[in-house]
Amino acid sequence: MSLVHVSKHPLVAHKLTKLRSVETEPKRFRELVRELSALLAYEATADLLTRPVTVQTPMGVAQGAELVDTIGLVPILRAGLGMVEGVWELMPTAEVWHLGIYRDEKTLKPVQYYNKLPTEPRVSVCLILDPMLATGGSAIAAVDILKQWGVKRIKFVGLIGSPEGIQRLETHHPDVAIHLAAIDERLNNQGYIVPGLGDAGDRQFGTG
Template identity: 45%
Template sequence: MSNVTVLDHPLIQHKLTIMRNKETSIAGFRRLLREIAHLMCYEVTRDLELEMVPIETPMTEMESPTIKGKKLVFASILRAGNGLLDGMLDLVPAARVAHIGLYRDHETLEPVEYYFKAPADLANRLIIVVDPMLATGNSATAAIEKLKERGANNIRFLCLLAAPEGIKHFAEAQPDVPVYTASIDTHLNEKGYIIPGLGDAGDRMYGTK
């Protein structure tokens, strides 16, 4: 698991505990997901390259740091990824956005694609793929393959929870893509859900079953 970074900041862990609680309301879950996305965004972008640019403050001229290169791309795996996406865009509102529509077949646990829309120039951008869960790893792997087909070569994957089985599969399929997560849980159950987990993130965000 050398390619996995666990974001163990106390505020992240505190908010995640509240999200796990089955008594947390839909509105509370949605708000916490957005808040935790803010905190995780700080960590996943910590090493962005900076360059100095000339500006003028009300007092004087100076050289000041700004993010170097083309704007970031946030790629949301629909639908639950949008909960993290909203929080990320709060911090980086100029980021480009990709949407990747995948759902998991509950019989085979394999991803089924139904939508893909991304910026045209992915090759020279950092792409951060977001999805609350890395369970089997099938959906994340499929999403990243689609991005690579469009030229993406600098990709990071951000999730709330990860299962050891998903991490193993993902690392074998996408060894060049680092994973950032708030927790590595114990295992998957027979239906492919993370245990202890927090249930289906999309259902808890939108009040569906």
């Protein structure tokens, strides 16, 4: 059973179209990344564990539920930073840890340069946040790090994926759910997704 989930929500499709446009300036680009991240995180967390509770309302007693799972957000620097705020708005108690992984432009292999994970995990579920699942190298490296750290449940949340990157991540980590707004055609020779949206980091921070 495939764990790849591509959103079919019309708001996701609408906002992703705006995000792709070359006319979208950095400020609006960041806003769209934040909004899309919240929508995708909503879908990615549909299976979180809860326990039944009762609460007193002004009119009586209601049966409800509260989360059992504790959540960690792991943005891959730097492009993943723009996704944190949107997810945090849904889950303000989530812990956030940063992983710095960049893709070597010659080898297209991931290089880790920053890791601020504590000694032991304090959460039951981690969401890896990275707008683009291109070659899959950074995502695989991030999952490797989190599994070695001791996290049992890991999900990848991104905006756009390539067939090649998805296949690589599934092959290396078939237990990791992948949540995306879209799957595009292919990678080009430089490892960029086509048609994609360009460099997500540059477009967020105005450095392109």
